[in-house]
Amino acid sequence: MPRFNALGFGFLAPAMIVVTLFFLAPVILTVFFAFTNMSTSTGITGGEYLLTQSSLREVRARSVSEETVQKLESTVYAVDEAGLARLAAARDAATADELAALHGGAEFTSRREMERALKDLRENRIRSTRDRKTLADLFTTSVMDERFQTETEFRTALSAANISEPDQSELVEVAYTGWTWTTENMRLLFSLDSSWRYAANTVFYVVLTLSFNVGFGLFLAISTFYLPAPIANTFRTIWFLPRILPPVLYVLMWYWLTWDTGIISSFMGLFGVSPRNWMLDTATNAWVVIILINGFVGASLGMILFSSAIKTIPDSMLYASEVDGANRWQQIRFIILPQLRWPILFTSSYQTLSLLTSFEYILLATDGGPGGATEVWALAAYHTALNNYGGNLQYGLGAAYALVLVVIGIVTSALYLRFFNFKELVSKPRIEQ
């Protein structure tokens, strides 16, 4: 009977914290965001109730009575009994009396005009602009352009403006400034042509980059295996550079290599080839560069994994094969590759998942260009949720893009675990039983 082991749990705790912070929490938030219409304009933490000129457009499109619409449209500042009484209460009777004498019974259509009326006061001058504005508000019952923090407050104001109950409910919906639950993002996502193009781009990118990663990683691992150790280590270190370089610096070096004024163009210029941007000239150029940029980073990881796996092959097998007259190719074909089956499968599956969600090198290099040719799904999620020149970031729609990746990621992970027979891998070695 296994007993509760506090020490073991303690050792696990950091991993649990990391999993919760960097996997569970983001996943839960993504699911949550994806089913909202959250954007910069709705804010994240909730909303209030506000009717503006823009909302009036929406009000008209709904089944709201004409009377209500007109009430909302006509903002009137009336210097009437009620208003003057409020002014007397807020300030003093003398001010109210002077205003009544100057503008009693007048009606103004904007706050600016009401303020001007208040400026006419001489005996009881209101010196502070802010006070004048606050006092001007005493003369209207309009609910337009006023933020109400709760629905109750908003409904009270609507009732005070004599707006009918059914219309109130419609207005409450229109006026709410916060986010609401919706499945609209998903519908939009699957109805846009661009989504399908991003999906196709992603498949293309993942398949080609992965093939390069694994193929080139294998090539490096095997070729360095046959080199003397010091030379092999030097080569491995060099090929590991793309992975340890900061991405910005690494991509900058690709700029120097590929741009019109870069190394390739200068070199080709010697042969009379006119300079061109080898990164962005055509979609093919862009893809080649993107796959190489990501491929070299991924290949270095493959190289390390495969190299160490090759080292675990007993030397005796290789010696025996040489005694049997096998050449290098036959050694690779019949001894090394079969033994690398699991590392190759592991690298492929791990990198499929990581490539699906990685976009930082593409963002830095082509930013999805030219003409959106290299815009992959994860980059589209980033652009939608966090990059918008016009300022209204679409968090909800961006999260919907990300959610698709989360689902694919979880499903494939589950398949991989089954495929690799994870239970068997982590079971106790039989030899100790």
Next chain:
Amino acid sequence: MTTRLLKQTTAALICSTLALPAFAEDVTITVWAGGSNDADAYRIEAIKIAADMLEREAAIDGRELSITVEGKRDFGGWEEFKQGVTLAAEAGSAPNIVVTSHLDIAPWSQAGYIVPAEDYLDFDAWPLNDLYPNLLEIAAYNGIQWGLPQDAESRPFFFWKDTMRGVGYSDADIAALPAKIEAGEYTLQNVLQDAKKAVDMGLVEEGYGFYPRPSNGPDYAQFYQSFGGVLEDPETGKLLLDKAAMEAFFQFFVDAVDAGITRKNHLGTDWGQWYSEVANGKAATWHGGTWHYARYTGKEGNEDFFGTIEFSLIPAGNDQGRANTITHPLVYLVTDQENDDHEEIAAQLVKIASEPRLNALHAIKSAHLGISRQQSNIELYSNDRWATEATERLLTTANAQPNNLDYGAYSEAMFKGLEAAWTGVKTPAAAVAELETELSAKLGDNLIVR
């Protein structure tokens, strides 16, 4: 944040605070300025000068007010700045004043991050009654004055005079170009022809006949307008997609690529490279912003701007369109704070910073244009040839992009369409068709397709 009901019940209280004995008040006002480099330092410095002024005014009034202004403008880029402001606002720690694009007014006012400047400031009084009305309008949304224009600029079309002479223009012809362009007599089609000539004659390299801005920005909406496009329907306030104008605009860039005067892979060119090339005559024609003047004559070392470069409105594209320029002023916005008094102080500071003399410091140092009429009576401003000529030639006809919640999605999609056509991934017609589908799906009722 106060609601009217709250205001009405507390109005008496607020008013009575004036009667309280004066007490010392220490206030820290933070200012975040997006898209600002060293030349734009006065976006923050002006607030510091204004703070000194306000303190002195308060002292004379018998109040002890001490304002510390903390400025920040070292953001990684516009995205980082906008994310920073929105996250800070969500967390309740927004800077008191932000200097940002006027396009942020729509989403930020809706989200409640900012408060209307008109709640605290008298627009009938100096210096606000002297601001250009069209600039004030750009800082308004839904009929409310949310902010104050911080600067003005506009986005001209540029010609390299030597190249134009090489193509066959006399000095008088070149000098007459701005007027001809304004009258619609010299159009983008003429640009195509002249730029082609310049390339064919070897005056500039291939791809350098017309050398546009290398990244997305308000500039591209100008070319849509050149072909008769309208961004927002003035009647309904809905965004407008004019398919014919959009296609003609995309087609112009495709024609430029086909003619060899613009590179197919131009978008994404390094800005540093771009500035140095246009400032030194490598391109025949290009378009940019009024603030480029500072860069060309400063860092890029063009010592004879007026002798080498002619500038004008963006030419019309066809009969339906017009010569135009877009101004994309930054605005001072006051954010929502727990303490309304701090909002008021912030509003007072941006008001004082909008005084002609103070704004002239920023305008001239950063090669932006003025925001008020009286600025032309400030010698620093009127003695500056660029500010004066650019104001006269460009600012009077400049329009702005609409403050509309969906404009961000609209402009992103428009640029994606342009990019697809420009780089040859799609034909202009196909790009417009996809743009229509995408905008119809995303904007729904807020879009009119014509």
